[in-house]
Amino acid sequence: MSKKYITDFVILENRRHTHEFVILTLQHPEMLPQMFPGQFAEVRVDGSPQTYLRRPLSIHDVDYKNNTIKLLIQEVGPGTRRLASMKSGEKLNLVYPLGTYYSLPDKKRVLLVGGGCGVAPLLFLGRYLKENGIDPRFLVGARSENDLVELDAYRELGDVYITTEDGSRGTRGFVIHHPVMKTFEPDFDWLYTCGPEPMMRVLAKYSRERNITCEVSLENKMACGIGACLCCVTPTIEGNKCTCTDGPVFNANYLKW
């Protein structure tokens, strides 16, 4: 396992993308350690009596040259709301990099499927795949077009397919309803996904039936993020495993889904 750090970052930029999504760019004074896509940070939320524990957030993007990382934050409760209201210049304490990461595929045709804040790790993953000679394609699911975040960044890396529940953009419905999925022999043989569990379960089943490798990233509730508290477990074929150290990225076949 790679070395973990506890350290302060400074917020360089807080950019609001939609009514509930914000991207924070954080800078560190020193060189960043190597991170891998799918890994996350445990972020301390100061100044909120309702957030005693840290909040786990995926590493959305990394720029080793400028020592910056990005976090994509969906405002769902007091912690994420507080984070989304932070201003540039303020400090943020991170424990990172944590957890397992998406693997490099042994096949060339991959699809990255994200829903909600589950798109967060996929930008970094797409960039990483590209750097390793693999062309990523993205399938993004959202409630409506107003919930789509930062598509241009993904488009720089590969094709972006869209579904929205209300049909306001792309295909109407859930990700599984997109044409790219609507075939028994799809044109990809590796599927990476992050998002709501029901979505990932559907994709896991889809992949199992077609013998496609499927890597999912779980968002279980965490207290420590480093394998100490055993609060974040998920049942696997080898018994309860910690989502924070044995995950968050799992091969779907390893889970009891």
Added chain:
Amino acid sequence: MSKKYITDFVILENRRHTHEFVILTLQHPEMLPQMFPGQFAEVRVDGSPQTYLRRPLSIHDVDYKNNTIKLLIQEVGPGTRRLASMKSGEKLNLVYPLGTYYSLPDKKRVLLVGGGCGVAPLLFLGRYLKENGIDPRFLVGARSENDLVELDAYRELGDVYITTEDGSRGTRGFVIHHPVMKTFEPDFDWLYTCGPEPMMRVLAKYSRERNITCEVSLENKMACGIGACLCCVTPTIEGNKCTCTDGPVFNANYLKW
């Protein structure tokens, strides 16, 4: 008792005076109710898990024309530190005006003695006396000249005498060591004071011996500020009384000092 309000103010200005004193100017969108010198507000400190309860702070100054009040804050702990770090535009929730107030004297020669953050209510008191035809004189005690706050504002209203513990300004020592005190028959017959309890006890004794009226303002720990919890009591000749409703301003002879 006058009607009490719970309401948001907006911070107009945060001005730092010394390394530990800050003055916040707060504005209300509507007309302010009448307040009297010595009264206080219970201020909600948001965003600090260590400050569940409100913090009592004296009304330092009032400007009915602009609907503003001022709070003088000495940073001593998490609550006052958080308040001192607030920025203009931020909101502050107050329950106010609370407690008893200094009375108008039936004599003309008055002295206002403050120590530490105890100078807070004396500016408003001085202005009030002046408006009622009485010339206030101030005696301010501090550790050193760096701890003296806003003397010009007091000087506009009357003479200002100073003592510092290290002698860096004015008379060296405590307020009781100032020449104006060094006589059995001083040239004042009404004494108002607010500050550390030991200082006020000395002044109470001094006044009792000379038959001078002495009004003190206590800073007991408070939970509610409105007479409901009975936490803030002080022993009086009539038994335990609430500092928040029967005080904070008491005639020293009423206290069991």
Added chain:
Amino acid sequence: MVDLSVDIGNLQLKNPVMTASGTFGYGEEYRDFVDISALGGIIVKGTTGSHREGNPYPRMAETPMGMLNAVGLQNKGVDVFLSETWPRIRTFRTNVLVNVSGSTVEEYVEIASKIAEVKDIPGIELNISCPNVKEGGMTFGTSCPSAIAVTRAVREVFPRHLMVKLSPNVTDIVEIAKGVEGAGADSVSLINTLLGMAIDAETWRPLLSTVTGGLSGPCIKPVALRMVWQVASAVKIPVVGLGGISSATDAVEFLLAGASAVQVGTANFVDPSVSGRIVDGLAGYMQRHNIEKITDIIGGLDVS
């Protein structure tokens, strides 16, 4: 329009939101902040047989998301309450219950008898759980036989609503709840404060004059919720839940756990208008969830 009314035995509440003893004075202190007639009820300060000065200052210490108090039942005694205070507050258009605290069974009985004579006081809350007095108080509430004894004795002299307030400082609160139910209580309220302590690391002295005191506020909510759920699952009389309630959501949680009504305590200090806002918040919650009658929430917790 949603229906917020609940019955606690023979008490009819226009809504389940009451205020907790010792945190709402005699109601008068909150007149500028809350429309008292909009509340389900208020419970006035602990009332003893005779005048008490309470404990010495300091009586309060702040703790993480809570506070310790050691007021020690300062009050003017039942006679002054009935002759001076009650005439002033009896016109509140809500249920005003008197919190009764004694040091001996005889004192509890004496106070209750006197209150029984004032017919328009709808009920009493028997405080057998105050941790802040040397004699009596909490010891009644932490031993099952004595909880039963004092409840039974008061029951005999008090014909109207008898709510018994339980102490959380016990191994088995269910046993005591069942005991006082058997002894004739019309309802139980829980929890009183947890016994706690705070120290000043600079002065090496306790922060309370009494060394230990009662812990209240949001910090105790998880313990209170657990006890309410345990007790509500075990007794047939109504349960009134309290401990850290500061919002309508908190109140809903206690109702789901089985409380028929709730009391708002320490939160009144932080926001003196909170009790009224919790009533409004409950109505809003019901509208959002399409619930017509608040009684449909009570005990609704799904533990399957």
Added chain:
Amino acid sequence: MVDLSVDIGNLQLKNPVMTASGTFGYGEEYRDFVDISALGGIIVKGTTGSHREGNPYPRMAETPMGMLNAVGLQNKGVDVFLSETWPRIRTFRTNVLVNVSGSTVEEYVEIASKIAEVKDIPGIELNISCPNVKEGGMTFGTSCPSAIAVTRAVREVFPRHLMVKLSPNVTDIVEIAKGVEGAGADSVSLINTLLGMAIDAETWRPLLSTVTGGLSGPCIKPVALRMVWQVASAVKIPVVGLGGISSATDAVEFLLAGASAVQVGTANFVDPSVSGRIVDGLAGYMQRHNIEKITDIIGGLDVS
């Protein structure tokens, strides 16, 4: 140079700061954040007779300044601990104690006997207070006779340091502390978690799979401090204090209340480097206050 060393019976600690069972894994998880050899000791996870999967997810809920957990003693059992884990962690240059948890007296004895054979394990902490398992666990710690019975039985088979960890979910913790002292405990540690509960008002479901769970964190500190003070005033064996400790100031408070050492629990989750910083903070506190030996702080509370 200040002297931070303390003795807990036959255990020598370089300083009074230990880490609490279940919150510090096996120490290895914290290697990147703390110099483990700088700590007074660590207490590893609850170890049972055989492998346990623990409770279903969700096992955690956040509460005001604290958290509830319902881990349920997930661990690989004592045999795997001794054969696989211990060889990896025995080189930590600090006191590593094993937290022993059973469902029956026989299971406690079996685990303790096996650990007794591994001579370089300096001691065990007998967990008779876990609220998160159906059988055994807390029930041992909430009844005085059974606390005595399990302590006496383990004492017979375990010759080295025997620390007994007490439950706070009792009416009279002093009685139980005295009981286990009489039964041969070398020290007592307290407190384990308070039994609590949390509910999701939107889904009407409990937030823990087990409905109730153990409350920890700063919210419980006032209760822990009170119990440590009560117990330390009543027993002769050393007391190890814990419950909400997150800073050197908190640690000083427990020492003043009479604890000879402290454990840092939930705070490790919020700041994985906190235990080491508390050691440094204690040294700083002593320098500021001109205290040479930390033992001069222990029990120093002035209640006059």
